Amino acid sequence: MQLLNPITAVSLAGLAPHQPGTGEPICERVDPTTLFVDHEYQRTIGEKGRRQIRQIIENFCWTKFKPPICAYAEHEGRTILKVLDGQHTAIAAASNPHISLIPVMIVDAPDTQSQAAAFVGQNTQRLGVTPLQIHQAAVLAQEENALDVQNVCNRAGVRVLHCLPGSGRYKPGDTIAIAAIRGLVSRRTSMGARVILGVLAKAHLAPITALHIKAADYLMSDKDLSLKFDPEDLTKAIGDLYLTAEDEARVQAKTMRIPEWRALAMIWFRKTKKKRQVMRLVA
Template identity: 60%
Template sequence: MSDIRPIAPIDTTGLKPAMPLTALPKCELVDPQELFVDGSYQRSIGERGHRQIRRMIQRFCWTRFKPPICAYGQHEGKRVLMVLDGQHTAIAAASNPNVDLIPVMIVDAPETSAQAAAFVGQNTDRLAVTPLQLHQAAVVAQDEDAVTVEQVCQRAGVTVLKGPAGNGRYRARETIAVTTVSGLVERQTAMGARRILEVLANADLAPVTGHHIRAAEYLMTNKDYCQKFEPQDLTTAISELFLTAEDDAKVMSHAHRWPFWKALAVVWFRKTKKRRLHLRVAA
């Protein structure tokens, strides 16, 4: 079924729509190496930023490109374009020898104070893209990693939601912990991740949280625990403890200063039926 919908205005009853106080922005092609950044209100690029820029250089594609927002300002007596939003994008483009010009959107903010206000607006007057939204878009785009995560969840009986439950009520086997699931697949391979998620899905957790996933992974992969129980017995323990496990884990986490997921794993393990150890007796 198609999910294509037109852009339509919402009901503005009770609102007073603002009249734009500046000129309409214009778009131009510029050399990214001719752009400037004002350090008085924009942070310098740290280690994390450099890693992001390197990824952008390696994956550079116009379909991923967001034009930086710029405004004309003064630097050493010259009129230059200042980047208000998108300095990582501009640096990545300037670093790519295959890119000569980039489109930028130029807004009317000639003073530093106006540029700083525009920077704040660009970074507050928008909704951040969530990991769930990125995952769903990546699945539609047939991104290999995202498709693998989706397939692992489906085969384990876990449903990845498109967003948090509107009323806060989740159904059994639903999850929004897509980042944790992705890390699980990366660490344990698709098959290993599926085995772990199946244990949680079969316990009918609602929802399957990141803490649940971390706790189950710890028990099913740590050499001190994984050989002492059957996966189905861990599922049974989780089901039987669904009313008390998290409260007990909070107490244990505080007492031992453990991460919550680790305390939860220990609570589950104590309840789980243990395997019988068969000792071979020499003839």
């Protein structure tokens, strides 16, 4: 016997249901070649994405089809539909000669900020969308936490990339470690995080990694170690050891059975010029 469960409401105890601030979505059938993608907050299609599109084309089936989420927007004096979520599906449909129209769901998001916010909402709990893309969209959506993180990075001289560099080459100050930076800002406040990231940026690391951030955070936040050096001297030590410190830390971490970031911090600390200790004479 087939077991079916009806959709029933859950208990609202302790919840404060939110009343939607926009109209409900509408569904339309459109020509997929008339849709647009805004790369201010959406990634461009790479080789992995192209493979995914080819797979969708070769296995296209309406039972597996998820309508793209779109929003009306103004572009060069005319009204268009932007794809907020589902660009791979839309491209696959546009490429398939057997498909002329597809259903799309159109939400009420008239400007880039609200469209970016919709993108964040659609993808925050979905696999396949990177933290970098979520961060960029959240910045465009003017989300407070994302703006704080971005401002900290800007003032520290750290450039958060939107995606991995196509050439694989990073420039000094580049980073993709957005999760580590968010954690740093949360732990050390915006001002503290800016100082720590500034030390790393001035060392011309390319890129600044989560490993670097944890090691610098440890040294500059420890109440004893942080008193023994000036930040600019730590920057110099990091820069001087740039080509060797991480390999040495990897070996040392395995030998001493400690986290790699702690081993890296110890290596940096040993190289850093220490402040002169003023001895008190007791009469």
